Each structure stands twice: as structure tokens, then as C-alpha cells.
Amino acid sequence: MSKSRKTAAIALAIGIVAPVLGLAQQQRAPSQMTPAAKSEHVAPAGAQINLGRPALPQEIAAWDIDVRPDGLGLPPGKGNVKQGEEIFLERCAACHGEFGEGAGRWPVLAGGAGSLKSDNPEKTLGSFWPYLSTSWDYIYRSMPFGNGQSLTPDETYAVVAYLLNLNDIVKEDFELSKENFASVKLPNEGAFYDDDRETAEKAFWKKNPCMENCKPEPAKVTGRARVIDVTPDSKTGPRVE
Amino acid sequence: MMDRAETPLNRRRFLGAAGLAGAGLAAGALPARAAEPEAVITEVQDWSRYLGEGVQAHPYGSPSKYEKDVVRRDVEWLTASRESSVNFTPLHALDGNVTPSGLAFERHHGGIADIDPAKHRLMIHGLVDRPLVFTMDDLKRFPGRVHKLYFLECAANSGMEWRGAQLNGCQFTHGMIHNVWYTGIPLRTLLEQAGVKTNAKWLLAEGGDASMMTRSIPLQKALDDCIVAWGMNGEALRPEQGYPVRLVVPGWEGNMWIKWLRRLEVGDEPWQAREETSKYTDLMADGRSRRFTFIMDAKSVVTNPSPQAPLLHKGPNVLSGIAWSGRGRIERVDVSLDGGRNWRTARLEGPVLSRSMTRFYVDFDWDGRELLVQSRAMDETGYVQPTKNELREVRGLNSIYHNNGVQTWLVHANGETENVEIS
Numbered sequence: 001m002s003k004s005r006k007t008a009a010i011a012l013a014i015g016i017v018a019p020v021l022g023l024a025q026q027q028r029a030p031s032q033m034t035p036a037a038k039s040e041h042v043a044p045a046g047a048q049i050n051l052g053r054p055a056l057p058q059e060i061a062a063w064d065i066d067v068r069p070d071g072l073g074l075p076p077g078k079g080n081v082k083q084g085e086e087i088f089l090e091r092c093a094a095c096h097g098e099f100g101e102g103a104g105r106w107p108v109l110a111g112g113a114g115s116l117k118s119d120n121p122e123k124t125l126g127s128f129w130p131y132l133s134t135s136w137d138y139i140y141r142s143m144p145f146g147n148g149q150s151l152t153p154d155e156t157y158a159v160v161a162y163l164l165n166l167n168d169i170v171k172e173d174f175e176l177s178k179e180n181f182a183s184v185k186l187p188n189e190g191a192f193y194d195d196d197r198e199t200a201e202k203a204f205w206k207k208n209p210c211m212e213n214c215k216p217e218p219a220k221v222t223g224r225a226r227v228i229d230v231t232p233d234s235k236t237g238p239r240v241e
Numbered sequence: 242m243m244d245r246a247e248t249p250l251n252r253r254r255f256l257g258a259a260g261l262a263g264a265g266l267a268a269g270a271l272p273a274r275a276a277e278p279e280a281v282i283t284e285v286q287d288w289s290r291y292l293g294e295g296v297q298a299h300p301y302g303s304p305s306k307y308e309k310d311v312v313r314r315d316v317e318w319l320t321a322s323r324e325s326s327v328n329f330t331p332l333h334a335l336d337g338n339v340t341p342s343g344l345a346f347e348r349h350h351g352g353i354a355d356i357d358p359a360k361h362r363l364m365i366h367g368l369v370d371r372p373l374v375f376t377m378d379d380l381k382r383f384p385g386r387v388h389k390l391y392f393l394e395c396a397a398n399s400g401m402e403w404r405g406a407q408l409n410g411c412q413f414t415h416g417m418i419h420n421v422w423y424t425g426i427p428l429r430t431l432l433e434q435a436g437v438k439t440n441a442k443w444l445l446a447e448g449g450d451a452s453m454m455t456r457s458i459p460l461q462k463a464l465d466d467c468i469v470a471w472g473m474n475g476e477a478l479r480p481e482q483g484y485p486v487r488l489v490v491p492g493w494e495g496n497m498w499i500k501w502l503r504r505l506e507v508g509d510e511p512w513q514a515r516e517e518t519s520k521y522t523d524l525m526a527d528g529r530s531r532r533f534t535f536i537m538d539a540k541s542v543v544t545n546p547s548p549q550a551p552l553l554h555k556g557p558n559v560l561s562g563i564a565w566s567g568r569g570r571i572e573r574v575d576v577s578l579d580g581g582r583n584w585r586t587a588r589l590e591g592p593v594l595s596r597s598m599t600r601f602y603v604d605f606d607w608d609g610r611e612l613l614v615q616s617r618a619m620d621e622t623g624y625v626q627p628t629k630n631e632l633r634e635v636r637g638l639n640s641i642y643h644n645n646g647v648q649t650w651l652v653h654a655n656g657e658t659e660n661v662e663i664s
Contacts, residue, residue, distance in 0.1 A: 068513065
């Protein structure tokens with residue numbers, strides 16, 4: 001990577017590439033074929049190449065809808081649990097169940113508290129998610145599934161308030177707003193830590209792995225996929241889509 | 242015309258497609274003697290007499306009809322909807338280092354976006370001096386275009402196998418990987434155009450599909466080797482791989498390689514998007530979770546033999562497989578036929594590139610004995626692919642993601658091959 005970039009930089013510096021670029025530019029936009037434009041191409045990385053145009057504030061506002069844990073990005077607005085319940089029943093429950101329990105195989109949105117160490121951990125925004133902002137951001141951008149960005153900010157505040165209530169994090173009379181958003185903490189926030197594989201799994205860096213007689217006894221089969229029998233039947237062939 | 246289904250080649254394909262369905266074995270280590278002259282030789286075949294199709298019969302060509310079973314497959318019970326689902330690369334039927342574009346596995350969260358490239362825009366904003374908007378034409382005019390071969394592995398590849406052998410076929414156990422050539426420009430070039438502010442530390446990448454996928458990427462990685470790519474294996478990206486433009490994040494988990502890339506926001510903290518909190522965090526046995534486990538550790542799998550590609554002959558056979566590491570080049574691959582008691586070093590063939598899939602072979606004579614086939618990859622950092630049990634000891638059974646444990650295939654005396662766990 002760095003090597004090829006270096007090569008490119010050298011090529012540019014000694015002027016091999018510049019004429020080729022100049023030619024391409026000539027074909028597309030002859031009027032820009034000024035010596036000044038040409039010299040921009042031989043400038044070192046970091047210099048302006050004059051491609052692209054300034055993003056207008058309205059354009060940035062239209063696309064920049066992400067929300068961070070500290071609340072950065074939240075639009076003004078509010079909504080309470082009761083309003084959220086109504087919206088949820090109408091626009092979410094068909095997939096996620098009336099109480100967020102999940103219909104069929106659609107995602108479960110509530111419950112699972114205390115299950116993370118069990119054989120069947122249930123990871124919901126109540127039991128698992130570290131930050132409330134994730135649910136606001138995700139729901140506002142992509143839910144309901146197949147009709148994303150159809151909720152207003154107020155509706156999103158309300159639905160998130162309802163989900164908090166379903167997860168026993170707030171009471172029924174709770175109203176969520178831009179103002180009180182950052183004060184709501186989720187119970188599992190402290191349980192996340194940064195990737196530590198290079199220390200926790202240091203033992204996997206071994207210079208000379210065993211090559212001969214590495215096990216005292218012949219290996220025994222302890223489990224078989226066949227027993228579970230969940231492999232798709234490839235004899236029937238794939239579904240034609 | 243002779244029934245082509247009788248030739249050994251076609252039987253192999255049939256068995257390959259039918260998985261374990263009664264794989265019979267061609268006997269003996271010695272070449273079989275034909276009792277009768279073979280009609281395919283003594284009789285003039287149709288294809289040798291009559292003219293075939295002319296040029297332009299297929300303006301965009303497809304594989305031979307005899308290869309119709311070499312396709313991506315999905316596991317229907319896995320997900321509630323095909324728009325947020327995954328299918329798998331048929332690794333058992335492929336060779337070499339490059340995944341054909343049409344066989345590269347798919348994973349979408351809101352279906353395949355249908356984007357007219359003329360209407361596609363890529364925006365850079367946030368902690369930059371100059372927020373910018375680029376068209377596809379703009380991107381393709383930048384100097385410093387690059388062309389790189391990288392693997393993309395979904396962090397959930399082999400995720401179904403944490404609690405034990407589940408799926409019979411490397412397509413299903415390991416098929417959330419592909420290795421293709423990307424054409425594009427370094428992400429760094431665009432960031433330099435916009436002028437990144439000194440307090441910037443993270444980058445948010447966003448897709449323009451119905452899931453509006455977002456991931457936070459450390460700025461250092463973005464400046465180091467990420468690519469904004471519009472090309473794949475020498476042509477335009479396939480729609481299901483993010484047409485017209487996607488992010489390439491070499492060596493890191495596939496979900497970060499945002500497809501249909503439309504926005505890059507520079508910031509000073511990670512955004513904690515759904516795909517880096519609810520998903521793609523690794524739940525440990527103690528109930529705590531690792532986050533930002535971006536790098537894909539060294540991993541390998543034997544693709545032949547495997548459950549969908551059983552052994553059909555005693556005598557000479559070619560064992561083949563793939564290895565890769567998100568930390569750099571594959572240094573070595575060892576193969577065991579006795580479940581990890583004894584190992585031999587495989588031959589690496591084709592270019593061995595950093596964070597690219599590497600092909601390995603072991604040519605061996607099979608005497609019809611039961612085999613427990615394994616492969617173990619080592620990368621240039623000295624990391625050795627752990628066994629599944631070694632991984633479980635550190636991580637427990639609940640982590641879903643980043644299962645890079647050694648895979649075991651049991652080859653029966655009749656050649657049938659199945660996915661097993663061993664002591």
C-alpha cells in the first residue's frame with residue numbers, strides 16, 4: 001500500500017503521470033487545461049486537486065442524522081411512553097411483538113436482563129446495549145424495516161421512551177427529550193471493553209507450534225454436525241431468485 | 242449422444258452438489274483398466290461435429306451449464322427476511338486466490354440498493370476544513386488510483402460453530418469470505434482534499450442503502466490503507482457488493498466495508514452505532530463484551546475434501562484449502578490428517594499477499610483410511626490459528642463473532658466427509 005503510494009508519488013514527481021492526467025483532463029474539460037491546473041497534479045499529497053465541490057449546509061443537514069452517546073446530533077423534540085406505545089403498536093409490533101418480544105424470528109427488543117452469562121443470552125437494548133443513543137440513531141435512520149426515515153424526531157423520542165419502559169428502565173409516565181436524553185444510562189454500559197486480544201490471547205502467538213506427536217492419544221470425535229441436521233438440503237438446489 | 246453424467250468428472254460434480262449422498266469410492270491405487278473402449282473416444286460426439294453457438298450468443302458470459310450447482314446458497318432458517326440476510330461463497334467448488342464476482346457471498350441489512358451512478362454522491366464533512374461532495378466522475382479523476390487484492394470476511398463467519406459442529410459444508414461454515422481485486426483511490430486522498438482537523442480521531446462511514454449502515458473507523462486506519470473502491474475484479478462493483486462505490490478496510494471485519502458508500506463524517510469519538518454495540522461486539526463468558534475487535538485473526542480451512550466435496554478415489558489426491566490473516570501475510574499453513582497429532586507443511590501457491598486469501602495444497606496418497614483433516618494457518622506476526630477449544634477457553638461460547646478456530650473434517654473410509662468436533 002504505502003509502497004505503491006510512494007511509487008505513484010515518485011512517478012508524479014518525475015512527471016511521468018502528469019501528461020497522461022493532462023490528456024484525460026483535456027478530453028473531459030479542455031477549458032481547465034491551464035498550466036496552473038496541470039501543476040496541481042504534480043503537487044505532493046495533501047495539496048488541493050480541485051475535484052469535488054463544497055457541501056452546502058442544507059445538504060449536510062439532510063444527511064447528517066447520526067447521534068452520539070453524548071447526545072451530539074439529536075434534533076430538538078420529545079415524546080412520552082404512552083405516545084410511543086401507540087406508534088409502536090401501529091408501526092413496529094407486527095415484527096417486534098406488542099411488548100418487544102419479537103414475532104417469529106424478527107428481533108427481540110425487550111427483556112433478557114441477567115441472561116448474558118447464560119447459555120442463551122438475550123441481547124436487547126435493555127439487557128445489552130451500552131448507550132441509549134444507539135437506539136435513537138438506529139430507529140430514526142432505518143426503522144420500520146423497509147420504511148426507514150419515516151418517523152419524525154418526536155415519534156422517535158416517543159418510541160425510544162416506550163422501549164425504555166418495556167425494558168424496565170423508565171416508568172410509564174416518562175417523557176424523553178433532547179434535554180434529558182444524556183441523563184438516561186443503560187445498565188450494561190460498564191460491561192464493554194476495548195479489544196484486548198493481543199494481551200488476553202498472547203498465547204496464540206507461538207513461534208514453533210508442535211509438528212509431531214502433539215496429542216498423547218488419537219483424537220476422538222466428540223460432536224457431529226450430522227446429528228443436529230440443520231444443513232440446507234443442497235440436493236433440492238438453490239432457490240431461483 | 243453419450244450421457245455425460247456417467248463421466249467421473251460429472252459424478253464428482255453431482256456428489257459435490259449432493260453433499261453426503263452415498264459417496265461411493267473408485268477402488269484401488271492402480272489406474273483402472275478399461276474393459277471396453279470408451280464411446281466418448283470411439284464415437285464422434287455431437288460437440289465435435291455440429292457447430293456451437295456463435296459469438297454474441299452471450300454478450301455477458303456465464304459459466305458452463307454443467308457448473309450450475311456452483312452457486313451461492315443461503316440457510317433459510319437463519320434470518321427472518323432475505324433483505325436482511327446472508328448467503329455463502331461455494332468455497333468447496335473454487336480454486337486459486339480470486340473469488341469470481343458472482344459467487345462472492347452477500348450480506349445485506351436492507352436489501353440491495355439500486356443506485357444510478359449519475360445520482361450517487363459521496364459527502365465528506367465533520368471535523369474538516371472543507372466539507373465536500375463528490376460525484377462518481379470526480380472520484381475516477383483523482384490521481385493515485387490503486388488496484389489491490391484483499392479478503393473480506395464477515396465477523397460472523399463460522400459463528401454458528403461456537404457450540405459445536407453445526408453445518409455440513411465449508412460453504413456454510415466458512416463461506417462468508419471472498420477475495421477480490423479492488424480498484425479505487427486511497428481514502429486518505431479524499432480526507433486530504435477535505436483537510437482533516439487536528440482533533441479528529443474517528444471516521445463515520447455511511448451507506449446509502451435502506452439500512453443506512455454506519456460504522457465508526459479509527460482515523461488512523463482510514464489514513465493508512467482504506468480504499469474508496471468502484472471496481473471489483475476488473476469491472477464495476479456488483480450491485481450486491483455496493484455499486485457504485487464501497488469502502489475497503491483491509492484485514493478488518495466485513496461489516497465495516499460500507500457498501501453504497503455515500504457519507505464520511507470526521508469526528509473525535511466513535512459513534513457507537515448499532516453495528517458496533519448490539520452487533521459485532523464479542524460477548525465473553527463472564528458477561529462482559531469486547532468491542533472494536535476489528536482485525537480478523539489468522540484462519541484457514543480445507544476446502545477439498547470437505548462435506549460437499551468428498552474424496553472419490555483412493556491413491557493420488559489433492560488436498561486444497563485457503564488461509565488468510567487480517568494482520569498481514571500468511572507465513573505458513575500446516576495440515577494434519579489425524580486430528581492434529583501430526584502435521585505437515587502445505588505448499589502455498591499463487592501470490593502470497595498481505596491480508597489476501599492464500600491458496601495451499603498438499604498432494605497425498607489416500608489408502609482409504611479414515612482421516613481427521615485439519616489445517617492451521619500462521620501469519621507473519623507469528624500468530625498461530627488456535628483450535629476451537631483453545632478459543633473457547635478464552636472466550637466462552639457466546640461470542641458469535643471472530644471464530645477462527647481450526648476446522649476438522651472427518652473423511653470416512655468410503656470418502657464421505659463430515660463436519661466434526663474432536664477431543
